[in-house]
Amino acid sequence: MIATGKAGEALDRAGLGPVREADARRCSALGAEALPEVAPREPGQVAEVLRFCAKERLACVPVGGGTELSFGGVPRRVDLLVSTSNLTGVVEYAPADLTATVRAGTTLGVLRETVSRNRHEVPLEASGGDWATLGGVLAAASDGPRRLLWGSPREQVLGIAVAHPDGTIAKAGGRVVKNVTGYDLPRLHAGALGTLGVIVEATIRLRPKPRAARAAGVAFHELDAAAGFLRAVRASPLRPSTLDLLDPEGAQTAFGAEFAAGWLFLVRFDGEEAALEAEGGRLRALAAERGGRFLPFANPERVLLEDPRRIAWGGALLWLRASTVPSMVPTFLERIRREAGGRPVSALARAGIGTIHILAGGEFPLSEVPTFVGAARETARGLGASLLVVDAPPAARRDLPVWGEAPGGIAVMRRLKQAFDPEGVLSPGRFVEGL
Amino acid sequence: MTASPLVRDLLRMLEPDGVLCEPEDLLVYECDGLALFRATPEAVVLPRSTEQVAGVVRFCAARGVPIVARGAGTGLSGGATPAPGGIVLELARMNRILDVDAEDRTAHVETGLVNADLSAAVRSKGLFYAPDPSSQFASTIGGNVAENSGGPHGFKYGQTVRHVLGLTVVLNDGSVARIGGPNAENPGYDLVGVFVGSEGTFGIATEAWLRLTPIPPFVETLLFSFRSLLDGCRAVSEMVAAGVEAAALEMLDDRTIAAIEASVYAAGYPKEVGAVLLVELDGTREEVEAQAREARSIAKRCGALATSEAVEEAERARLWKGRKSAFGAMGRIAPDLYVQDAVVPRSRIAEVLAKIGAIADRHRLRLANVFHAGDGNLHPNLSYDARDADEVRRVLQAGEEMLRACVEAGGSLSGEHGIGLEKRDFMGLLFTEADLEAMGRVRRAFDPQGVFNPGKVLPLRACRERVPAPAEEPVAP
Numbered sequence: 001m002i003a004t005g006k007a008g009e010a011l012d013r014a015g016l017g018p019v020r021e022a023d024a025r026r027c028s029a030l031g032a033e034a035l036p037e038v039a040p041r042e043p044g045q046v047a048e049v050l051r052f053c054a055k056e057r058l059a060c061v062p063v064g065g066g067t068e069l070s071f072g073g074v075p076r077r078v079d080l081l082v083s084t085s086n087l088t089g090v091v092e093y094a095p096a097d098l099t100a101t102v103r104a105g106t107t108l109g110v111l112r113e114t115v116s117r118n119r120h121e122v123p124l125e126a127s128g129g130d131w132a133t134l135g136g137v138l139a140a141a142s143d144g145p146r147r148l149l150w151g152s153p154r155e156q157v158l159g160i161a162v163a164h165p166d167g168t169i170a171k172a173g174g175r176v177v178k179n180v181t182g183y184d185l186p187r188l189h190a191g192a193l194g195t196l197g198v199i200v201e202a203t204i205r206l207r208p209k210p211r212a213a214r215a216a217g218v219a220f221h222e223l224d225a226a227a228g229f230l231r232a233v234r235a236s237p238l239r240p241s242t243l244d245l246l247d248p249e250g251a252q253t254a255f256g257a258e259f260a261a262g263w264l265f266l267v268r269f270d271g272e273e274a275a276l277e278a279e280g281g282r283l284r285a286l287a288a289e290r291g292g293r294f295l296p297f298a299n300p301e302r303v304l305l306e307d308p309r310r311i312a313w314g315g316a317l318l319w320l321r322a323s324t325v326p327s328m329v330p331t332f333l334e335r336i337r338r339e340a341g342g343r344p345v346s347a348l349a350r351a352g353i354g355t356i357h358i359l360a361g362g363e364f365p366l367s368e369v370p371t372f373v374g375a376a377r378e379t380a381r382g383l384g385a386s387l388l389v390v391d392a393p394p395a396a397r398r399d400l401p402v403w404g405e406a407p408g409g410i411a412v413m414r415r416l417k418q419a420f421d422p423e424g425v426l427s428p429g430r431f432v433e434g435l
Numbered sequence: 436m437t438a439s440p441l442v443r444d445l446l447r448m449l450e451p452d453g454v455l456c457e458p459e460d461l462l463v464y465e466c467d468g469l470a471l472f473r474a475t476p477e478a479v480v481l482p483r484s485t486e487q488v489a490g491v492v493r494f495c496a497a498r499g500v501p502i503v504a505r506g507a508g509t510g511l512s513g514g515a516t517p518a519p520g521g522i523v524l525e526l527a528r529m530n531r532i533l534d535v536d537a538e539d540r541t542a543h544v545e546t547g548l549v550n551a552d553l554s555a556a557v558r559s560k561g562l563f564y565a566p567d568p569s570s571q572f573a574s575t576i577g578g579n580v581a582e583n584s585g586g587p588h589g590f591k592y593g594q595t596v597r598h599v600l601g602l603t604v605v606l607n608d609g610s611v612a613r614i615g616g617p618n619a620e621n622p623g624y625d626l627v628g629v630f631v632g633s634e635g636t637f638g639i640a641t642e643a644w645l646r647l648t649p650i651p652p653f654v655e656t657l658l659f660s661f662r663s664l665l666d667g668c669r670a671v672s673e674m675v676a677a678g679v680e681a682a683a684l685e686m687l688d689d690r691t692i693a694a695i696e697a698s699v700y701a702a703g704y705p706k707e708v709g710a711v712l713l714v715e716l717d718g719t720r721e722e723v724e725a726q727a728r729e730a731r732s733i734a735k736r737c738g739a740l741a742t743s744e745a746v747e748e749a750e751r752a753r754l755w756k757g758r759k760s761a762f763g764a765m766g767r768i769a770p771d772l773y774v775q776d777a778v779v780p781r782s783r784i785a786e787v788l789a790k791i792g793a794i795a796d797r798h799r800l801r802l803a804n805v806f807h808a809g810d811g812n813l814h815p816n817l818s819y820d821a822r823d824a825d826e827v828r829r830v831l832q833a834g835e836e837m838l839r840a841c842v843e844a845g846g847s848l849s850g851e852h853g854i855g856l857e858k859r860d861f862m863g864l865l866f867t868e869a870d871l872e873a874m875g876r877v878r879r880a881f882d883p884q885g886v887f888n889p890g891k892v893l894p895l896r897a898c899r900e901r902v903p904a905p906a907e908e909p910v911a912p
């Protein structure tokens with residue numbers, strides 16, 4: 001028999017098993033040695049497991065692909081993982097309506113494959129790529145380079161079904177693309193990290209795959225010139241689907257010598273062949289005006305850095321994400337570079353959106369993590385940005401202010417948590433202000 | 436008239452002209468755009484600042500006086516109908532544009548601002564505010580936020596929720612919270628996302644940070660006519676599937692066209708056709724031209740009878756004229772108009788419209804359909820005479836049957852007008868007790884005492900229970 005602890009045995013006795021031992025990486029991401037894991041086969045079973053947890057005061061963490069488990073604070077307590085790995089499959093794919101209703105444990109890879117037969121695409125991205133599950137992507141509100149074209153992941157959720165610790169499953173939204181019937185609970189659960197309930201099913205929007213795509217890099221020696229180019233592109237009629245900016249270290253790590261030419265923009269256009277030709281020409285002209293080097297990519301998929309960790313030299317020791325407005329991106333990059341002061345730190349800005357991923361590489365001194373995070377947080381505060389620790393070694397994470405200052409409306413957030421999870425069994429301590 | 440104690444207290448918080456209590460002043464506040472529901476408020480307050488709103492809310496909440504927020508009162512689901520014994524809080528005087536950031540394309544405004552005034556104010560910067568409800572020359576940002584309003588251009592640009600970045604809200608204890616903001620992401624639960632569309636039941640929004648959109652460099656409007664609605668719907672489906680990212684995809688049925696052409700609003704739409712489809716494309720010239728080619732070839736394949744095209748603004752306005760005046764033209768047929776609003780999966784529009792036609796005929800009602808075809812958002816319009824009690828009864832009966840037909844086809848109760856009072860008791864068609872309980876919990880987390888817009892949106896049993904206050908709850912500032 002495997003060692004699944006008291007919680008595991010209790011679940012087994014209650015007929016809610018089988019209980020297995022969770023993968024070691026998952027445990028360590030949550031700062032635990034070993035943990036039992038259950039993987040219910042039906043949405044109703046998820047609700048039963050949660051009800052059991054509430055009754056027995058067992059703290060549980062929902063897990064999908066396990067790709068974002070380290071996101072957020074280290075939970076105050078974990079007794080159990082509730083996996084959606086057996087909760088898979090496309091419930092309804094309506095090609096003519098461009099919608100799909102999917103069980104939460106279905107991976108993006110499977111979903112992408114399923115809809116590609118009709119030349120559709122899933123307007124969601126995640127650092128875990130194909131391995132991320134739909135439930136996980138929504139719970140973490142993961143995004144990627146094409147958010148500029150698609151909008152935030154919250155905009156893709158049309159309907160949702162969520163299992164709660166009172167043993168119920170509540171639906172909200174629906175399967176249609178426009179809907180104001182009842183409160184928009186899909187938005188509430190998107191980005192809530194499963195702290196209000198476990199997403200068991202969701203209906204999302206799909207998009208027709210664009211007929212064509214083009215991509216180019218535009219490289220600048222100086223950040224000032226890059227900032228001017230960013231302003232010019234944003235003020236132009238160009239509508240890129242991706243507008244990322246890598247600092248020199250990030251560019252070097254992700255693309256090697258090929259594009260190692262300073263500050264590198266990754267720009268992609270999706271659309272009609274004829275329009276792309278013209279947009280490419282305009283982009284080239286804007287680059288030339290500011291002394292940028294125009295570097296066309298033969299394969300437009302290559303510019304899509306879905307996983308920011310690709311810019312971290314020697315693996316990612318620490319991953320921070322700042323959120324600001326696009327005009328502030330260059331200043332933020334400059335300041336954070338100053339804070340890094342020669343240590344292995346690289347940055348990837350989704351410059352058209354205003355998010356900035358900051359990665360400290362494997363050789364960054366562990367002991368300097370807290371002061372660097374503190375300095376990054378000060379930088380963010382000074383610029384009106386927010387800063388979040390996405391990943392750090394669990395030992396360091398425990399003492400780091402992962403979320404920063406209390407957000408506006410925290411009193412309402414506390415009451416929401418209290419209303420949905422009165423026993424505090426859903427990932428206690430993982431969310432803002434210890435929720 | 437001697438002022439009631441309530442009014443005397445309110446007057447202490449506001450200027451003398453900031454409180455209305457005379458019966459003739461209260462008359463216009465008895466209902467919103469859906470005149471089927473009426474109630475008289477105790478008083479109407481017209482605050483000029485967030486502080487005044489907070490003062491009024493604190494005062495009323497402490498005394499259990501319900502508060503109904505009101506923008507312009509153009510709502511179509513009874514959302515702004517006063518609550519018995521309560522006051523109406525009208526935001527019309529809080530209509531300033533506080534800041535416009537052209538580089539990051541955001542505007543910070545007070546919520547009493549009229550929707551169209553924002554676009555007018557930022558036009559010189561090459562920007563506009565994308566949500567464009569047909570009521571945009573009257574309706575307010577606050578009302579749009581509360582209803583998550585849409586408009587013809589919502590097909591491409593999305594409904595209001597996509598354009599609201601942050602809000603200043605007055606909560607039920609009179610505290611003021613700033614939720615969200617212009618940054619790409621904000622830590623914590625997406626309170627802005629759930630506040631939008633909460634129909635005045637969560638709190639009073641006094642300020643908003645909104646996303647502005649660049650005015651597209653090139654716009655083309657195409658008008659196709661079809662022998663039957665079925666052909667038109669097929670064209671819409673194919674366009675959506677082919678990725679024609681139209682700014683708008685609007686359809687008018689034969690009954691609507693006949694009403695328009697018989698009215699002073701005659702737009703010269705082709706007669707004797709089953710449907711007219713308006714397709715608007717915007718973007719760069721190359722993009723628009725490529726998409727127009729695609730749209731034309733799909734329309735032709737689906738049996739389009741005639742096509743008009745326009746690029747110049749005046750010409751485009753001519754093509755839009757019929758669509759924009761559809762409600763007015765319908766109003767000429769009979770004194771009153773009931774605008775139904777429901778959604779179906781876009782592949783089932785034609786089938787559901789056939790059922791809707793049969794329902795109207797069975798109840799001997801005059802029906803016309805104008806709808807946002809791209810999103811499957813139907814607007815069956817019924818003309819009637821409110822003085823004819825039997826006709827009113829038939830209108831309501833037909834309205835309910837139409838909703839049921841939409842729900843049976845996998846649709847929903849409202850695409851943009853909200854639930855309000857009108858559809859509150861139909862929520863059970865879509866949602867279980869558990870679903871409604873989850874919504875009730877969210878409502879009580881925002882408004883534990885039920886001060887704001889009581890009796891709206893959720894069937895009464897779902898609002899009953901109170902949330903226990905969390906132990907570690909900090910004292911709100």
Ligand SMILES: Cc1cc2nc3c(=O)[nH]c(=O)nc-3n(C[C@H](O)[C@H](O)[C@H](O)COP(=O)(O)OP(=O)(O)OC[C@H]3O[C@@H](n4cnc5c(N)ncnc54)[C@H](O)[C@@H]3O)c2cc1C
Nearest residue numbers: 506507508509510514569570575577578581585635640851
């Ligand atoms: C001719 C006509 C055409 C229309 N066309 C469309 C259309 O194309 N698309 C569409 O979506 N709707 C349309 N509508 C409906 C209506 O205009 C919208 O719902 C609009 O958003 C209401 O705005 P308002 O300022 O009039 O709000 P009101 O009617 O005054 O209020 C609506 C709701 O919002 C609440 N509220 C108002 N202000 C606030 C605030 N500051 N904070 C919190 N709650 C608040 C109220 O309590 C109420 O529940 C139309 C209406 C008419 C009469």
